[in-house]
Amino acid sequence: MKARGKFIIGSGIIIVTLLALAYVGYTQSKTYYHTISELSTLHGAALHQRMRVSGDVMAGSIEHADGHLHFVLEENGKELPVNYVGTDPLPDTFKDGAQALVEGQLTPQGSFVAEQVQAKCASKYQAAPVGSSMAVAGKS
Amino acid sequence: MEGSTLDIFGSFALLLAFLAAVYAFVGGLIGIYARKQLLSKSARHAGMAVFGLVALAVASLEYFFFTDNFSLAYVAQHSNRALPGFYKFAALWAGQEGSLLWWSFLLSMFAFSALFLNRKRHPELMPWVGVILAGVQIFFLTLNNFVANPFNVIAGADSSGVLRMAELSHGSGLNPLLQYPEMVIHPPMLYLGYTGFTVPFAFALAALLGRYPGEKWIHITRRWTMVAWCFLGVGILLGAHWAYAVLGWGGYWEWDPVENAALLPWITGTAFLHSVMMQEKRGMMRVWNVWLVFSTFMLCILGTFLTRAGIVNSVHAFAESQIGSWFVGFLAIVLAVCLIAWYKNRDYLRSDNQLDSLVSRESSFLFNNLILLAACFAVLWGTLFPVLSEWVTGSKISVGPPFFDKVNIPIALFLLFLTGVGPLLAWRKTSFDALKRNFAWPLGIALVAGAVADVLGFRNFYALMCLILSIFVTLTIGSEFYRGARVIASRDHVNIISAVGELTMRNTRRYGGYIVHFGMVLIFIGIAGRAFSQDVSKQVSVGQSLSIGPYTIVCQNFDSPSNDNYTSQRATLEVLRNGKSEMMLYPERRLFTASQVTETIVAIESSPLRDLYVVYSGIDPSTNKPVIHAFINPLVKFIWFGGIVVILGTGLAMFPERRDALVLRTATQPSWGEAVPASAAPALSGSAKQSGQSFLRRTDSGDDRT
Numbered sequence: 001m002k003a004r005g006k007f008i009i010g011s012g013i014i015i016v017t018l019l020a021l022a023y024v025g026y027t028q029s030k031t032y033y034h035t036i037s038e039l040s041t042l043h044g045a046a047l048h049q050r051m052r053v054s055g056d057v058m059a060g061s062i063e064h065a066d067g068h069l070h071f072v073l074e075e076n077g078k079e080l081p082v083n084y085v086g087t088d089p090l091p092d093t094f095k096d097g098a099q100a101l102v103e104g105q106l107t108p109q110g111s112f113v114a115e116q117v118q119a120k121c122a123s124k125y126q127a128a129p130v131g132s133s134m135a136v137a138g139k140s
Numbered sequence: 141m142e143g144s145t146l147d148i149f150g151s152f153a154l155l156l157a158f159l160a161a162v163y164a165f166v167g168g169l170i171g172i173y174a175r176k177q178l179l180s181k182s183a184r185h186a187g188m189a190v191f192g193l194v195a196l197a198v199a200s201l202e203y204f205f206f207t208d209n210f211s212l213a214y215v216a217q218h219s220n221r222a223l224p225g226f227y228k229f230a231a232l233w234a235g236q237e238g239s240l241l242w243w244s245f246l247l248s249m250f251a252f253s254a255l256f257l258n259r260k261r262h263p264e265l266m267p268w269v270g271v272i273l274a275g276v277q278i279f280f281l282t283l284n285n286f287v288a289n290p291f292n293v294i295a296g297a298d299s300s301g302v303l304r305m306a307e308l309s310h311g312s313g314l315n316p317l318l319q320y321p322e323m324v325i326h327p328p329m330l331y332l333g334y335t336g337f338t339v340p341f342a343f344a345l346a347a348l349l350g351r352y353p354g355e356k357w358i359h360i361t362r363r364w365t366m367v368a369w370c371f372l373g374v375g376i377l378l379g380a381h382w383a384y385a386v387l388g389w390g391g392y393w394e395w396d397p398v399e400n401a402a403l404l405p406w407i408t409g410t411a412f413l414h415s416v417m418m419q420e421k422r423g424m425m426r427v428w429n430v431w432l433v434f435s436t437f438m439l440c441i442l443g444t445f446l447t448r449a450g451i452v453n454s455v456h457a458f459a460e461s462q463i464g465s466w467f468v469g470f471l472a473i474v475l476a477v478c479l480i481a482w483y484k485n486r487d488y489l490r491s492d493n494q495l496d497s498l499v500s501r502e503s504s505f506l507f508n509n510l511i512l513l514a515a516c517f518a519v520l521w522g523t524l525f526p527v528l529s530e531w532v533t534g535s536k537i538s539v540g541p542p543f544f545d546k547v548n549i550p551i552a553l554f555l556l557f558l559t560g561v562g563p564l565l566a567w568r569k570t571s572f573d574a575l576k577r578n579f580a581w582p583l584g585i586a587l588v589a590g591a592v593a594d595v596l597g598f599r600n601f602y603a604l605m606c607l608i609l610s611i612f613v614t615l616t617i618g619s620e621f622y623r624g625a626r627v628i629a630s631r632d633h634v635n636i637i638s639a640v641g642e643l644t645m646r647n648t649r650r651y652g653g654y655i656v657h658f659g660m661v662l663i664f665i666g667i668a669g670r671a672f673s674q675d676v677s678k679q680v681s682v683g684q685s686l687s688i689g690p691y692t693i694v695c696q697n698f699d700s701p702s703n704d705n706y707t708s709q710r711a712t713l714e715v716l717r718n719g720k721s722e723m724m725l726y727p728e729r730r731l732f733t734a735s736q737v738t739e740t741i742v743a744i745e746s747s748p749l750r751d752l753y754v755v756y757s758g759i760d761p762s763t764n765k766p767v768i769h770a771f772i773n774p775l776v777k778f779i780w781f782g783g784i785v786v787i788l789g790t791g792l793a794m795f796p797e798r799r800d801a802l803v804l805r806t807a808t809q810p811s812w813g814e815a816v817p818a819s820a821a822p823a824l825s826g827s828a829k830q831s832g833q834s835f836l837r838r839t840d841s842g843d844d845r846t
Contacts, residue, residue, distance in 0.1 A: 006498045011510055014554075018514055018547055022521075025546030026539055033526065033536035052538070064762040093737070 031103065036078040039106065052103045053112065055080065057119070059096040073100060073112075081111040094119035150200035151291040154241075157193035157248070158281040160186045164274035172267050172350075180267045184255055187270045190277055191252035194245045198232070201241065201290055205231055211307035214238055214290045220311040220734040222704040223319075230324040231314045236448055236463070237290035239327065243444065244280040246328070247335040251277060254339045254364070262360070268346030276338050279470045287463060313734025316706070320386050326378040330402055333372025334440040337405060339364040340412075341437035344430050348481045351488050358416050358429070363794050365416075365433075369409040370790040376402050377783040388740035388755040390675055390771040392779070395544040400523040401443035404516055408436040411512040418505050421567060423492030427482070428509070430489060434478045439520075441471055446523070497569035504562035511551050511558070518547040553605050556664055559657045560613035563620070563650075582615035606668040610661045617654045617661075624651075645798045652793025659789055662782030669775025677757065679765040689772045691752060692716040693725075698766060706730040706739075711756045711766060715745070727756035727768070750774045 032051040034042070039053070055073030062071045069084040082102055084090070094100060094117060102114035164187035171180030201214070205228045210216040218234040233239040251273040258266050284290070294308060317323070340361040347357035379399065384392035393399060412432040418425045445467035482489075495502055521528075522539045529537040564578045590608035598604055621640055629639035644651040678686040685694040697712040710728045714721055728741035745752040753771040760767050 003495045003497050003500075003503070007495060007503055007506060010498070010507070014507075014510065015514065018518070018551070021546045021550065022518060022543065025543035028546075029540035029542040031538050031540060033538065069762075 036073060036075040036080045039080065039110075040078075042106075047106055047108075050103070050105060052101055053080065054099065054101045057094065057096055057098050057100050062094075062096065073102065082114050082117075083111060084114045084117055086115045086117065090117055090119070150197045151285075151289065153193045153196040153200065154281070154284055154289075154291070157190045157197065157244075158278070158285050160189045160193060161274045161277040161281050164190070165271055165278055168267055168271035168274060172271070180270075183274075184259070184266070184270050187274050187277075188252050188255050190274075190281075191248040194241070194248045194281075197284075197291075198241060198245050201238065202229065202232060205229070208311070209307065210309065210311050211293055212290070213292050213294050216294060216308045216311045218311070218314055220313040222734065223311075223314055224705070226321075226324060227314055227319050230318065230327075233327045233331075234314055234318055237284075237288040237292075239331070239448070240280065240283050240288050241290050242327070243331055243335060244277065244284055246331050247277060247280060247338055250335055250339050250364075254342070258360070262352075262356070264350055265343070265346055265352045265357070265360075268350045269342045272342040272345050273338065276342075279466075283463065283466060287466060311734065313732060316730065316732040316737050316739040317386060319705075319732075319739070320382060322378050322382045322385070326375055326382055329371050329378055330375030333368050333370075333375050333402075334405070334444055336364065336368025336371055337409065337433075337436050337440045340368070340433050344433040345478065345481060348430060348485050348488070351485055355419055355423075358419060361433075362416065365409065365413060366790055366794050369406065369413060370787060372402065372406045372409065373790075374783070374787060376406060377780070381780060384776070385742055385744065386740065388742045388757075388769075390673070390753055390755070390769075390773065391670070392776070395519075395522070395541045397523050398447050400519050400544075401446040404520055404523075405436045405439040405443060407512050407516040407519070408432055408439060411509045411516075412436060414505055414512075415509050418502060422502060424494075424502065425509075426489040426491060427486070430482065431478075432509075434474075438471060438474055438478075439516075441467065441474065445471070499565065499570045499575070501562065501565045501567045501570075504558055504565050508555065508558050508562060511554055515548055515551045518551075519544065549602050552664060552667075553602065553609060556606070556609040556613060556661070559660065560609065560616045563654070563657075564616055578619075579616070582612050582619065585615060586612035600671040603668045603671040606664055610665050613661050614658065617658050620654060621651070644792065645795075648795045648797050649793050652789050652791075652795070655789030655792060656786050657789075659782045659785030659787075662778045662785060664782075666775045666778030666780075666782060669773070669778065673771060673773045675769065675771040677767060677769040679760055679763060679767050681765050686768060686770060688752075688770045689750075690717050691722075691770075691772075692719075693754065693768065693770055695766075695768065696724075704733070706732045708741075709756065709759075709766075711768065713743070713754060713768070715752065725752075725754050727754045729756050729758060746777055748775075748777050751776045 030050070032046075032049050034051050034053050036053060036055050053073065055075040058072040058074045058079065062069070064070075069090065071082055071084075073080045073082055084102075085104075098119045101118045102112060103116040103118075104112060104114040106112055164183045167179050167183035167186065170176065171178075171183055201212075203209075204212050204215045205219050206225065208219070208221050210219075214235060214237050215231075218231045218238070219228055223231065231238070233242040254273065255266070255270055258269075343357045343361045343364075346352070376399075379402065380392040383394075383399075412429065415425050415429055415432060419429050445464065448463060448467075495506070497503065522543050526536045526538045529535065560582070561579070566574065586608045589611050590604055593607055594604060598607070621643065622636075624643040625636050625639035628634070628642050629636050632639070632642070634642070674689065676686055676688045680686055680695045682695055682697060685692050687693075692715070694714045694716060695711060696714050699710055699712070701708050701710060708728050708730045710726055713725045713727070715723050715725055723745055725743035725745060727743040730739045730741060731737075732739065740755055740757075743754045745754075751771075751773040753773055755769040755771075757767040757769045759765065
């Protein structure tokens with residue numbers, strides 16, 4: 001029984017440590033998913049969270065200016081102006097009408113600062129193919 | 141029309157396969173309860189026939205791909221005429237319907253092998269195994285036939301409103317990201333792993349339902365488990381290498397839901413491969429082992445589900461695919477069956493022994509399992525967090541790589557520590573003297589090496605820990621080989637090299653296991669190298685250059701080679717090191733004609749110590765200049781090389797041991813899986829006495845015998 005008791009104490013220490021690490025990792029990396037229409041209902045701390053928003057790239061809205069890229073996402077008639085500040089060139093699937101997922105933060109003015117943009121061609125949209133293809137969606 | 145008869149042929153074979161599986165299931169059950177041997181036999185034959193029928197369906201679908209017959213929706217969506225034949229073959233599993241068919245095919249192959257190889261053995265156990273295998277097959281064949289049928293034809297209403305079949309003249313092409321040699325091997329490997337775990341699951345559940353005596357099911361399924369585990373591991377590594385070579389973001393692992401989905405059953409499978417030894421040697425952890433097998437199988441199904449249904453990645457949960465609810469239903473049924481089987485037979489799983497000491501082999505296995513399960517749980521939790529948080533709080537929250545890294549890096553280091561310590565601890569209790577004898581030198585050398593590295597400026601804490609532990613584990617493994625081989629060398633008067641060979645072949649399971657451990661050490665070293673990677677992204681036109689680490693990359697030319705399948709933009713880069721020209725690199729971006737999708741072809745110059753990884757990221761729209769993104773990724777090659785070592789070690793551990801073969805020939809063994817009596821060992825023990833007691837103790841108790 002003595003060994004068993006020691007084992008249980010050891011396990012307890014390990015599990016508590018891991019839980020603490022998990023909590024720290026969680027607070028550092030949690031990202032909320034929101035639809036564009038939900039954004040206007042957010043208030044307080046929820047406005048400053050890191051979030052992902054998806055929508056369709058509005059036709060003709062993509063503009064390149066002073067090294068930055070601006071475009072407008074739309075979903076069910078609601079619009080969200082986006083300013084892309086990331087350094088990676090955008091995927092080629094990013095064009096008018098494509099489905100895009102942006103990750104970043106809202107500004108107080110109600111526009112969105114995106115650090116990452118993922119895009120899928122609307123016409124090719126289907127369940128992900130085999131293997132790490134979600135990785136494809138995530139990185140292409 | 142030739143095509144239309146063949147698609148009827150294919151779907152008919154698929155339907156017959158479904159009926160055969162139903163017969164194997166129902167007939168098998170009646171055979172067991174009514175004790176009708178003939179019925180059980182015919183149920184087994186039906187179970188084996190499923191393989192042939194699904195194979196026919198696969199062959200006829202491949203025929204459509206190879207003849208560019210675009211009358212099937214699936215073929216039209218995933219192939220085109222210009223696609224090379226190699227990829228036409230692989231296009232079979234490029235989409236949902238085809239990969240589910242491929243699942244069924246591999247599953248039926250495993251089921252066939254298990255039923256065929258054991259047709260004359262274990263007469264009380266095999267009928268149950270057949271029933272359970274058939275039950276799993278029924279689920280997947282239901283999907284193949286009625287939910288996601290790959291033989292659906294393209295049809296449309298003509299001018300008079302009559303529905304007619306149509307044949308398209310062109311297909312829309314295979315996703316170019318899948319047009320890569322590894323993508324042809326990666327899904328089959330992964331799926332062989334996923335499906336392979338069905339066999340141990342079937343044996344475990346069968347043993348429980350049939351109350352089959354003793355630990356026999358573990359002996360029978362050990363090799364099956366290792367095969368599945370190895371395939372799954374190879375699949376994961378190939379996927380990582382594919383991501384590294386094709387996706388062009390400089391890494392190989394991003395804690396993506398699909399990556400995680402494959403890792404989960406691999407982790408529980410690893411835990412199982414270790415904890416079975418507790419059951420074999422000490423009669424402990426029976427309940428635990430049964431549940432590990434059950435969980436591994438359910439995680440395989442969950443993995444297939446996450447891969448196929450895409451619930452986690454999408455913003456709108458469950459909207460993606462109607463197939464999700466089928467998987468959830470099946471998982472619920474499997475869980476219910478497992479719970480009932482366990483509850484009704486839990487007395488059969490009682491433990492023989494208790495834990496004696498904290499410093500013992502038993503407790504190292506317990507910690508190993510605890511920590512692996514913690515890793516599994518953390519990865520599962522993080523992967524499903526968007527779904528769980530939406531259910532609980534209504535808002536969908538995802539967690540990123542920092543969450544997974546924070547939890548899993550300490551776990552990995554602790555596992556590495558156990559890898560070094562565990563195998564050298566004795567069963568029951570290890571004395572302090574034995575600890576000192578086994579670990580003083582390896583630990584001392586590793587700590588000195590760590591101190592030297594620290595002085596040399598090696599400051600990343602986790603990487604430093606990984607270095608120390610890797611040296612420690614390598615030394616303990618080396619000393620195990622050396623001690624054992626020295627005994628044989630002095631007894632048989634052979635040199636130490638052939639003694640190592642003799643030692644390994646004498647106990648392939650143990651020494652194969654050590655080689656697997658060494659492979660994992662190499663993989664961990666490679667992963668730790670990530671702490672030192674660097675990258676530079678810069679706009680360069682012809683004649684300009686960028687610098688990274690010791691390299692200067694000069695842009696020589698841009699051109700656009702193309703063929704029927706794609707058009708391409710390519711950079712010609714000269715790499716200088718310390719002012720001297722070292723090599724040319726040609727990173728590319730290909731635009732595939734049929735699908736209009738772009739793919740990055742990364743240029744990688746790989747050496748054992750570092751990879752130079754160069755991506756042509758495209759043309760910046762505001763300046764019209766090409767962007768080159770260069771990475772230096774240290775030690776990545778260790779990961780791929782370590783993977784090969786793990787495969788070799790696993791293969792060796794599955795190899796029959798020399799002594800076993802002799803024993804079998806004298807026909808004193810009822811089956812190969814029976815424990816070999818310890819009397820086979822004394823030949824060694826005489827000289828082992830002087831050379832190290834831990835070696836003697838283990839040989840005497842015969843503890844690593846199959």
